[in-house]
Amino acid sequence: MVGTPAARAGASRPEHEVPLRAEGVLTDGGPDTVRFLDAEGNRLQTDEANAPYAKIVEDMTPDDAQRLYRDLVLVRRIDAEGHALQRQGELGLWPSLLGQEAAQVGAGRAMRKQDYAFPGYREHGVAWCRDVPPENLLGMFRGVNHGGWDSNSHNFHLYTIVIGNQMLHATGYAMGIQRDGDVGTGDPERDAAVMAFTGDGGTAQGDYNEALVFASVANAPLVFFVQNNQWAISEPNYKQFRIPPYQRARGFGFPGVRVDGNDVLAVYAVTKAALDAARDGQGPTLIEAFTYRMGAHTTSDDPTKYRSAAEVDIWREKDPIKRMRGFMETKGYADATFFDQIDQEADELAARIRVACQQMPNPELPTMFDDIYVEPHPVIEAERTEFVAYHASFEQEGAQS
Ligand SMILES: Cc1ncc(C[n+]2csc(CCOP(=O)(O)OP(=O)(O)O)c2C)c(N)n1
Numbered sequence: 001m002v003g004t005p006a007a008r009a010g011a012s013r014p015e016h017e018v019p020l021r022a023e024g025v026l027t028d029g030g031p032d033t034v035r036f037l038d039a040e041g042n043r044l045q046t047d048e049a050n051a052p053y054a055k056i057v058e059d060m061t062p063d064d065a066q067r068l069y070r071d072l073v074l075v076r077r078i079d080a081e082g083h084a085l086q087r088q089g090e091l092g093l094w095p096s097l098l099g100q101e102a103a104q105v106g107a108g109r110a111m112r113k114q115d116y117a118f119p120g121y122r123e124h125g126v127a128w129c130r131d132v133p134p135e136n137l138l139g140m141f142r143g144v145n146h147g148g149w150d151s152n153s154h155n156f157h158l159y160t161i162v163i164g165n166q167m168l169h170a171t172g173y174a175m176g177i178q179r180d181g182d183v184g185t186g187d188p189e190r191d192a193a194v195m196a197f198t199g200d201g202g203t204a205q206g207d208y209n210e211a212l213v214f215a216s217v218a219n220a221p222l223v224f225f226v227q228n229n230q231w232a233i234s235e236p237n238y239k240q241f242r243i244p245p246y247q248r249a250r251g252f253g254f255p256g257v258r259v260d261g262n263d264v265l266a267v268y269a270v271t272k273a274a275l276d277a278a279r280d281g282q283g284p285t286l287i288e289a290f291t292y293r294m295g296a297h298t299t300s301d302d303p304t305k306y307r308s309a310a311e312v313d314i315w316r317e318k319d320p321i322k323r324m325r326g327f328m329e330t331k332g333y334a335d336a337t338f339f340d341q342i343d344q345e346a347d348e349l350a351a352r353i354r355v356a357c358q359q360m361p362n363p364e365l366p367t368m369f370d371d372i373y374v375e376p377h378p379v380i381e382a383e384r385t386e387f388v389a390y391h392a393s394f395e396q397e398g399a400q401s
Pocket residue numbers: 122161162163198199200201202203229231232233293297
């Protein structure tokens with residue numbers, strides 16, 4: 001019977017483990033999840049899942065905690081401003097990261113300057129950690145700049161909308177780092193690794209799976225960082241995979257770890273360990289940050305059409321900022337003055353980027369032909385000339401009528 005269709009039909013099929021489910025959604029990630037803080041910010045006991053990372057968290061100082069908290073709050077504020085500006089007609093679109101701040105800040109802050117990140121389109125928190133000015137992000141979604149920033153100035157690639165595509169770019173880049181000999185030298189200033197960000201939906205793409213195969217056989221210095229926010233637009237997890245992403249890594253030939261994506265300490269520790277291993281020449285790791293997209297997919301989406309308010313309420317209780325604040329208050333790592341100052345800084349940042357966005361000039365139209373090739377290109381130049389003449393013809397028509 002083994003292997004016959006009848007046996008296969010009767011065989012039990014794997015299901016996600018189910019400690020806590022809300023209307024079909026697993027909400028705590030199960031026992032493999034690396035977590036240091038509970039929803040209130042209490043430090044959890046050491047267990048099998050978090051033990052390998054405990055030392056990294058114990059070595060963190062109150063100053064480290066304050067810096068992470070500041071990042072979380074400022075990143076949330078940038079996001080809220082992006083959303084508001086879109087609603088006011090200042091931006092074409094905004095994909096909100098609300099709820100995913102800890103996943104992105106924990107990952108972004110674990111990186112070293114020489115590491116390189118390849119984002120999707122929602123990684124505003126990683127952009128912040130790579131010192132990309134938030135104004136540049138807003139400018140891109142306003143449609144007044146082409147991409148937004150110089151990737152190589154920040155070691156942060158341009159946003160990629162084609163789902164999963166950046167996993168291949170990241171893998172190629174990581175293989176290049178290997179060929180430059182910048183892996184496993186033991187020099188902390190030189191050894192480098194790459195982070196590739198995608199979502200749960202991205203794991204179903206061909207590009208993603210091809211990248212994992214290449215990264216594995218090349219033993220590339222790479223960390224695949226999957227933000228499992230439970231939804232790919234309106235498609236829930238169970239329509240994307242039967243085995244969760246962190247377990248699938250093993251099948252590609254490298255370790256996978258599931259981390260509580262709403263616990264910034266856990267994300268930081270897990271990512272740091274994976275990046276250290278990659279820089280050291282130990283090859284790729286896949287991190288699945290188990291989190292939730294609290295807002296709509298983008299400002300063009302209405303999630304009330306496909307998911308329940310009860311599910312969102314469950315995740316609201318796991319808020320990453322509330323959790324970190326609770327931890328810091330319990331530990332005495334910060335007082336009320338600190339939290340007030342951060343809120344004030346967030347207000348000032350929001351006002352600054354709002355005004356900057358509203359005042360952004362439209363670009364000169366011919367600049368859309370800039371930066372297509374490194375060197376001037378005759379076809380592009382001909383197209384630019386034709387385009388300029390075409391536009392000038394409207395002005396002449398206007399002058400005649
Ligand atoms: C190759 C490709 N197919 C389809 C789309 C349309 N699309 C845009 S976002 C998205 C869902 C992605 O979900 P996920 O990877 O979970 O990321 P999230 O938006 O949840 O952060 C899809 C299908 C696309 N951009 N690219």
